[in-house]
Structures are given as structure tokens and as C-alpha cells.
Amino acid sequence: MANAKYTILQVTWSFLILFGCNPEYKLEKTIEEELATGIKNDSLFLGLEFGITMQEFFDHCRELNSQGLVREGSKNMSVEYIFKDSLDQPLAFNFYADRESNGPIHKYYTSFNYYAFALNRHLYSDQLMEMLPSILMDWYGGNEPFNVAKDGKEYLYKIDGNRMIELYVYDLSTVVATYYDLSQPKIRESIK
Numbered sequence: 001m002a003n004a005k006y007t008i009l010q011v012t013w014s015f016l017i018l019f020g021c022n023p024e025y026k027l028e029k030t031i032e033e034e035l036a037t038g039i040k041n042d043s044l045f046l047g048l049e050f051g052i053t054m055q056e057f058f059d060h061c062r063e064l065n066s067q068g069l070v071r072e073g074s075k076n077m078s079v080e081y082i083f084k085d086s087l088d089q090p091l092a093f094n095f096y097a098d099r100e101s102n103g104p105i106h107k108y109y110t111s112f113n114y115y116a117f118a119l120n121r122h123l124y125s126d127q128l129m130e131m132l133p134s135i136l137m138d139w140y141g142g143n144e145p146f147n148v149a150k151d152g153k154e155y156l157y158k159i160d161g162n163r164m165i166e167l168y169v170y171d172l173s174t175v176v177a178t179y180y181d182l183s184q185p186k187i188r189e190s191i192k
Contacts, residue, residue, distance in 0.1 A: 027148050030159050034143075035182055039161030042181070044108060045095070045139070046070070046081060050163070050181040051104045057097045078111075089114050089123055106181035113173045125169045129156065132167060132175060166191070 042050040046064060048057065061079050064070040073080035078094040091114055098107035112132065114123040121127075133145040133156065142160035145167075149155070156167040162183040170176045180187050 024148065024150055026146070027150075027157060030146070030157070031164065031182055031188070034159045034161055034164075037161055040183070041140070041142075041161040041163035044163070044179055045093075045110075048095075048108070050106050050179075053104060054097060054101060057105060078109075091115075091128075106184045106187050108179040110177045110179065111170065112175045112177065124172050125175050129167065129169050129175050132156065132177075133158075136165065164191075 044050065046069070047060060052060070061070060064079070064081075070079050070081050072078075073092075073094040073096075078096040081093045081095070083091040083093060091112060093110060093112055095108055095110040097105045098109065101107070112128055113125065114128065136145055136158050140158070140160060140163075143158065145156050145158040145165075147154055147156055153168055158165040158167075159182070162181055164180040164182050165177055166180065167175055167177045180191060182188055
């Protein structure tokens with residue numbers, strides 16, 4: 001009987017070590033828990049949402065451009081919005097809808113970088129990555145972002161209902177952020 005209790009205890013500890021400490025398990029568990037809430041967070045930024053068509057994306061961006069809020073982004077491959085108000089240094093936010101979307105858009109690619117990063121070590125992407133959780137909390141409220149190490153890289157995740165934001169340092173100047181609509185099985189499959 002003592003051996004059986006010892007074996008059960010060993011199996012329990014092994015399970016906890018393998019899955020409880022596995023960062024990817026935390027990500028999967030959080031996704032499941034947030035989807036189970038049934039909360040829909042389709043609103044993203046600057047009036048854009050999950051579920052719109054590419055034409056609606058283009059029309060909305062043209063309207064933002066005509067208002068002087070956005071302009072062509074880097075290499076004419078994105079739309080750029082500049083934050084100036086609440087920050088010491090201007091911060092560029094580039095974004096674009098998933099180009100592979102043939103129907104409603106359920107993924108957006110974005111990036112953040114300071115214009116003056118090359119001259120100022122405190123404006124490099126690693127410093128920006130430390131600041132972005134508070135920016136995301138200001139924008140969206142909800143759950144606190146959390147870190148996950150996977151594929152040899154540090155990622156930051158903010159998951160609220162069906163909306164997941166995945167961030168990582170891309171290079172010295174840029175933090176990449178991808179917005180996912182987790183209510184879509186195809187999207188969930190693509191992040192595994």
C-alpha cells in the first residue's frame with residue numbers, strides 16, 4: 001500500500017512538473033479558459049475590428065488617412081500611426097491585415113518602434129517591450145499580459161476572451177505584435 005501511494009505521488013509530481021511548469025501549457029490553458037468565457041473582443045485599434053473584409057479594411061484606412069491620422073508605413077507595406085501625446089518620444093505603430101485572408105479578417109500584423117532608437121539606448125526594442133504591457137493595459141484593460149519562452153524566444157501574451165495579442169522583440173528597434181481572433185479554429189490551429 002505504501003508503494004502505491006508513493007507511485008501515485010511520483011506520477012502526480014511528474015505531471016505537475018511536465019505540465020504546470022511548461023510555459024506553452026500556460027498559454028494553451030489560458031486560451032481555453034478565455035474562450036470558455038464566451039467574451040467577444042473584436043475591437044482592436046483605430047476603429048478596426050476582427051471580422052471585417054479586406055475592402056472594409058482599405059476603406060477604413062483611407063478614411064483615417066484623409067483625417068490625417070495615419071500614413072503609408074515602412075516600405076509601403078503597412079499603415080502607420082504615430083503616438084505623440086503621452087510618450088516622451090514619438091512611437092510608430094505599423095499595422096496591416098492578414099494578406100492571406102480571403103474572407104473576414106481574423107488576424108492583424110503590427111509592430112512598434114521609436115523613431116529615435118538608433119541614438120538612444122533607452123529606446124531600443126527591449127526597453128519598449130518592457131513598456132508595452134502597460135500600454136496594452138491602458139488600451140484594453142482586462143487580463144495582465146504574461147511571458148512565455150518558446151522556440152528560443154521570449155513572447156508576451158495578452159489574452160482577453162477571443163482576442164489574443166502576441167508580442168516579441170524582432171530586432172534592436174522593433175517589437176512585433178500579432179492580433180489573433182481565437183474564436184476561429186483555423187487561427188487557433190496556426191498558433192500551435
